[in-house]
Amino acid sequence: MITKNKRVEGVVFDFRSLDLVEPYACLTLDDGPDSRHTLTILELLRQNNSKATFFVVGEFVIKHPEIIKQMAEEGHEIGNHTFAHPDLRYLTPEQIKYEVEKTEHHIFEITGKKTVLFRPPYGKYTLETVDIIKKLGYEFVVWSHNLYVRDWELPGVDILVQRIMNNTVKGSVILLHDGGGHRNETIETIRIAVPQLIEQGLRFVTVSEMLNKRNTR
Numbered sequence: 001m002i003t004k005n006k007r008v009e010g011v012v013f014d015f016r017s018l019d020l021v022e023p024y025a026c027l028t029l030d031d032g033p034d035s036r037h038t039l040t041i042l043e044l045l046r047q048n049n050s051k052a053t054f055f056v057v058g059e060f061v062i063k064h065p066e067i068i069k070q071m072a073e074e075g076h077e078i079g080n081h082t083f084a085h086p087d088l089r090y091l092t093p094e095q096i097k098y099e100v101e102k103t104e105h106h107i108f109e110i111t112g113k114k115t116v117l118f119r120p121p122y123g124k125y126t127l128e129t130v131d132i133i134k135k136l137g138y139e140f141v142v143w144s145h146n147l148y149v150r151d152w153e154l155p156g157v158d159i160l161v162q163r164i165m166n167n168t169v170k171g172s173v174i175l176l177h178d179g180g181g182h183r184n185e186t187i188e189t190i191r192i193a194v195p196q197l198i199e200q201g202l203r204f205v206t207v208s209e210m211l212n213k214r215n216t217r
Helices: 038-047 058-063 065-073 093-111 127-135 157-167 184-199 207-215
Strands: 007-009 024-032 053-056 077-080 124-126 173-177
Touching: 024 038, 024 184, 024 207, 038 065, 038 184, 053 058, 058 065, 058 093, 065 077, 065 093, 077 093, 077 207, 093 127, 124 127, 157 184, 173 184
Parallel strands: 024 053, 024 173, 053 077
Antiparallel strands: 007 124
16 A cells, blocks of 8 residues: 655656657756756757756756856756755645745745646655645656656766657657756757757757646647
8 A cells, every 4th residue: 555655766857648749858958057068958948849847956056146047047847846945755745835835935036926736856755745845836847767868877868868769759758957067968959969969850849738638738
């Protein structure tokens, strides 16, 4: 029997089972913003007329408010990724709420908008965590099971591009990182893979845009 304190990770989150009219896919980036990498990624997205969803860490939101503002102004989506990137499985409900609400406060202060998406650090959580997040008014978002690209392992650009190209289809949710370490491989992967996928007919939209497609069917 599944209990609310059962530890969970790697849950599939994509829309491939839907009969989507448009060939949409989602590019999501975690752990930023980072002044070394995020601005370059924003430029690549602008060049490819594509939108992404950035799951941001509150302590970096405070350090780089201008990047958060640019994300919002350019039509990208901002999701909540906690304030200090803890493993939520070991936090109390009160601590989880603090992590989320503190980050939310700073995002709203910069953008004037409340975020509606949440992603747990490391993709690890309990079922109780899901309940807490939903009660706070968020959609709980993970990623497509075969698009946990593991760019943080720095396996090489060729391998990262291959993982994305071999597994991205209509309805996919790709996970990459713009913060939390050296992300030059991630940048080059986006530079190569996104134009190729667009040439194949995919269009990159925000997670909420994809959710709206789900909700209207």
